[in-house]
Amino acid sequence: MSAKNIPRISETEWEVMRAVWAKHPAPASEIIERLSRADPSWHPKTAKTLLTRLVQKKALDYEPRGRSYVYEPLVTERECIAAASVSFLDRVFGGSLKPMLVHFVESQQLTRTDLDELRTLLESQPAAPKDKPRRKP
């Protein structure tokens, strides 16, 4: 199959990945800088460790540039979002999409505009076939 398997990305690693996706390739110093700006409690050493781990996991790539290295994602944000979403959906909602959507819509954080936009989006959606394709049973 063509399905690339997405490495498992932990909670903290997600923050790092998002800092890389934001703009890349980028040297460690820059990524660490972004992380600190978003959350000052980030320790540079910790960030560096996570970068290294993400390289080991093949979530990031790592190339010499000048006298230093730059990091680049090996997996796209889209792919990772999709993988994490399926996992979350299975774990928390037993794989059932609609109850999950209902939960979030009812969480009452949507503005009138959000609601309108979502409604429009729903209208333009093609319906899934009756026998929905299921992931591994």
Next chain:
Amino acid sequence: MSAKNIPRISETEWEVMRAVWAKHPAPASEIIERLSRADPSWHPKTAKTLLTRLVQKKALDYEPRGRSYVYEPLVTERECIAAASVSFLDRVFGGSLKPMLVHFVESQQLTRTDLDELRTLLESQPAAPKDKPRRKP
């Protein structure tokens, strides 16, 4: 505050919790039985260990009944879903609800009926105030 703090429930532990929520109070044997039925690869010893851990974490309670014990949730499924959802939303979507909903709506697993029902739901939703209440900044 009245906010009970929900223990962190791991991936595997979620399966166990869902087996308990399904019907309780229930003895270990029954919960293990349910788990195996859902997924035969469950080892009884593993399930028992997880039950014990969930009791330690105060996610489950544990009472003698007859000559054995029965388990019961100390946290509701709703609470846990809410906690896990916030965590997922923050981690994967940086806390932004709408992009998340868009992602799932576009995942194309919704039937025409689902879509219709969601549209109705959206229409009945009260909009959030302009300055949305944010969790801890």
Next chain:
DNA sequence: CGTATAGACTTACATTTGTAATCTATGAGC
């Protein structure tokens, strides 16, 4: 009554995760 057995209690152990500190090599500045 003695014994196998089912639960419950205790212990095990590798992996992953969060969080760094230390060591090392190399270039930049004096």
Next chain:
DNA sequence: GCTCATAGATTACAAATGTAAGTCTATACG
């Protein structure tokens, strides 16, 4: 050229997680 700051590499270490295996004990059955 020598020295110090830096980036990268190596090492550390506790807690959480996944996955069980032993042990102990009371009970039901023969």
